[in-house]
Amino acid sequence: MSFVKSLNPLAQFDIGGTDLGIPFRMPNGQIGFVLGDTFAGTQPQVGGPNWRSPMLLRSNTHDVTTPITFASAARNAKQLWDYVHDNPEYSTILPCDAISIGARIYLWVMVTQGLGNEKWCEIRYSDDLGESWTDTGVKWSTSVYGGKRTMVTWEKGGDGFVYVISTGGLARNKNAILHRVPEAQIASPSAWVPWGWNGTWGWGNPPGDDPTRGILPDRTKLGEICLRRIQGNLVFSGFDAGAYNAFVKVAAKPTDNWHTAKTYRPVKGSFFGPGGPDVVDRLYGCYIHPDSRFDRPGGFAMIVSQWAADGNPYRAMQYRISGITPVTPVTTTLSGEMTPAVTTLTDHPTAEGTTAMAFPFVPVAGGNNIISSGFRTPGRPDHNGIDFAAPQGEPIYAVEDGVVVRSGPASGFGNWIVLDHQATLHVDTVYGHMRAADLLVSQGMFVRAGQQIARVGNEGDSTGPHLHFEVWTSPGRFGGAAIDPKPLLVGSANPPTGTIDPAAGTFYGVDISNHQGNFDIAATKREGFSFIAAKCTEGDFFKDSFWPRNRDLMQQHFPGMFCGYHFARNGDPITAQVTNLKAHLGDPNIPVMLDYEDPNTPGSGANLRQLVDAINAAGMRVCAIYLPRWYWQGHMGSPPLNDLPPLWNSHYVTASGFASVIYPGKGFAGWKDYTPGAPVEILQFSDKGRVAGKLVDVNAYEGTLDELRTPFGGAPGKLSVDDCVLDFWLQLLGPGGAGWPQLNNRSVVDALAEIGMHHGVPGMTPPPAGAAAASLPATTADRARDVFDQIRGPDGTGWNQLGNRSLVDAIAAIGHQLGVPGY
Structure with missing residues (x-):
């Protein structure tokens, strides 16, 4: 071990004394350093003006064998959110660890009233690299599990989960426990699943309330802790308060036996005693830098803190460590040197932590x-x-x-x-x-x-x-x-040879109802979903009040790839159910998904077929049958399903989050055929998919877009007349009738008027000022009339702002004014 530098004082950020310096990889690839109680001045000492905690510094230093320098500070070197220290409720807020998930930074903090008296913990997040922070609104108790969920450290597992190791507070007298949580639910306490012993170690077993027991040897007493993935290995470090030194352990995965994992003790502590080359008086902290490397001498950096004696020194320090060995082969190699003007991607020094993004x-x-x-x-x-x-x-x-x-x-x-x-x-x-x-x-x-x-x-x-x-x-x-x-x-592959077919593979969809309220259907399309279903009716009595709204928005954003669904009530007369559905559907050409899973009344193959036939006979079309396997087996007796519309099954994964992340793939049990000749065409694999900011039902389709269009929109590769008219309307008037952003939020007519005015075309005038967005007509016939008017002008007489010209004549006039030959 060798001392590299003290990280403070830093005059450019008005930092005299500070501690912790918790290093983590930021979404933009920089290394963030989260500071604890920080004071102004020119000396590394406790006290003084400008008390701040937490703070965030940003660094571009990736070679940890060299001294760390800082490029900037979040919020112009202020503390990350405003509060008054030593207020009646608490004295300061101390950080424990930060993690980047996508473009968001999450920060775990302890709210304390004096050292060793932690009131509660919080998670806050930032979407702008630390400039602003949002409180998730949960006060995490510091008394659960015998107080062993107070100081935490966390790291992504590369499998959609974040693995969290936690211990007690600043009394530094407790063992550690392990949790995991889906990345998308990191701020939800109910989603944290513990790892514990119940005859065997396993997820969901309680970790116990005995503060002396946990994932490390009994009676281990921990202070600050740090978990980082380094070149494919998990490195767990921290301050062993019982032994009064730093420790480092290495494992292949978070559930490995940390009791028996080799322990390295690179930094020793003393309590108001002499220092030395590997001794730090009044030691704490002990965080591993995420750019540390096994395959370089002195390639590990540890950030340790030193508490003040009589106010001085109070600082965070960088040490180089050698001799830490991996337990699995390293997965990252670097090549080349950075050059001032021309670099290659592999030259950028980045460790394992960035691979998840x-x-x-x-x-x-x-x-x-x-x-x-x-x-x-x-x-x-x-x-x-x-x-x-x-x-x-x-x-x-x-x-x-x-x-x-x-x-x-x-x-x-x-x-x-x-x-x-x-x-x-x-x-x-x-x-x-x-x-x-x-x-x-x-x-x-x-x-x-x-x-x-x-x-x-x-x-x-x-x-x-x-x-x-x-x-x-x-x-x-x-x-x-x-x-x-x-x-x-860094590490991204060359694109595959040959052509990627965007119209083949896995396509995702959602289904919604009144329970989602004013669900953002436009955002759903922007997020890459290909199809959508919304509830229309239930039995012979219920009409979803959100259906008209959802229907119009689905027509606008998912033309030819949507349906309404009817929840069948097996005790209601079929004729009455069909009448209710047809009255509320609005347009009989909209395909219908039949949701057949009434938990109150057993179903039957005969009843299902009668209902399908009755809907079709009424001039509507059943495009799919949502029939969970459990209902087909347990409430229907597994009748044959041949010669029926495509099957839509439900079989849920336990995870929640973005559909493309939690989807289990084509080999998932939910895709298994019900009977020969009755395959599952669409699979609902979660009711906790994160879409447009909400958790909803998410579905998958495996195949091509042409095949997916078949149930929703008719013949493969073809658009209906309704779809074509709708597309013409949107092209002329813009999304939602509000114009096109690239035309300065103008319709085609108004954009041509502005262009013509700009070039001095006679008769062209400004478009009407302050015009509201055009409303999408309810029927195809009315939309077709709008399209005619947009092209030819109201009643075919041309547009005032185009000099009473049609679109064609306006384009010709502009071309003539610009001297285009033949116009």
């Missing part, structure tokens, strides 16, 4: 992933992305599954594409400088990771062919913050 693919393939200009370099501080030098016409690929938000002209770029990946990584990506003819996707399309979306160009503010690539945090390009893309591309 890494993009599957680089945006340009092979030898073209050479960065010719970096993110916000000193010479280009406003450069919000990185540039890939590549030949004109080289393919550009989507780095992750997503939805096309923009595809077309953009200031500075010539043309751009913006992809929304909020459903998976909570980011948007931007691709710039392509020719218009080389944009291969359009707004609203769903694209697959590795799918070609464009070709490299030299348009806009460009000095040579290249791809400009950006990454923006939630909520995305419009409202989020630009972050350095490079850390998210």
